Amino acid sequence: QSALTQPASVSGSPGQSITISCTGTSSDVGTYNLVSWYQQYSGKAPKLIIYEDNKRPSGVSSRFSGSKSGNTASLTISGLQAEDEADYYCYSYAGRRTWVFGGGTKLTVL
Amino acid sequence: QVQLLQSGAEVKKPGASVKLSCKTSGYIFTSYYLTWVRQAAGRGLEWMGVIHPNTGDTTYAQRFQGRVTMTRDTASSTVYMELSNLGSDDTAVYFCAKDKGSGTFSLDSWGQGTLVTVSS
DSSP: OOOBBOOSEEEEOTTOOEEEEEEOOTTTTTTOSOEEEEEEOTTSOOEEEEBTTTBOOTTSOTTEEEEEETTEEEEEEOSOOGGGOEEEEEEEEOSTTOEEEBOOEEEEEO | OOEEEEOOOEEEOTTOOEEEEEEEESSOGGGSOEEEEEEOTTSOEEEEEEEOTTTOOEEEOGGGTTTEEEEEETTTTEEEEEEOSOOGGGOEEEEEEEEOOTTOOOEEEEOOOEEEEEOO
């Protein structure tokens, strides 16, 4: 159950788009369409922003989108806003009723 | 509305055990997996394990096998997570989180977190 691999940090200017990658294996990300993404502000509980690779929960901005290719899932945030500055985590089902998180990515809005 | 209310902060000595609670409301308790996640200061989220409140079936992350026990009380819609033989590296915020359901295997509601401090 090794953690999924995410970049430690990404940054972008307001209005730009950024993409955060999440690399797993053929045992988790590559097999199941069950990657979800979470936004976490410092000291707060995480919030679900993408599930089943590319679906948005009700109330989540359409600026957030998810995709996947092979063993790598991606989260794209378009039209970057100051309020998007947070930590982002991917999470994947890994079979046999086990799950695994990514290491997390700190997004800085310049 | 869905709510997950966790028990208060704990301070424990090395080698001790801690039992945390997560009281749920606003949905059918027995219909959704409950997951426990922890986060050490400045670190990432770590999946600890899951319980299905209907059956009590559990699955634990390998690194916690033998040290963690998750249980539930259907009468009070509460899940519990007990971690034994605590070490300083167990100092973390522990979250419970509800599965979104419908086979999405995502976590759509979270408790506020419980800080566990392990210190001699």
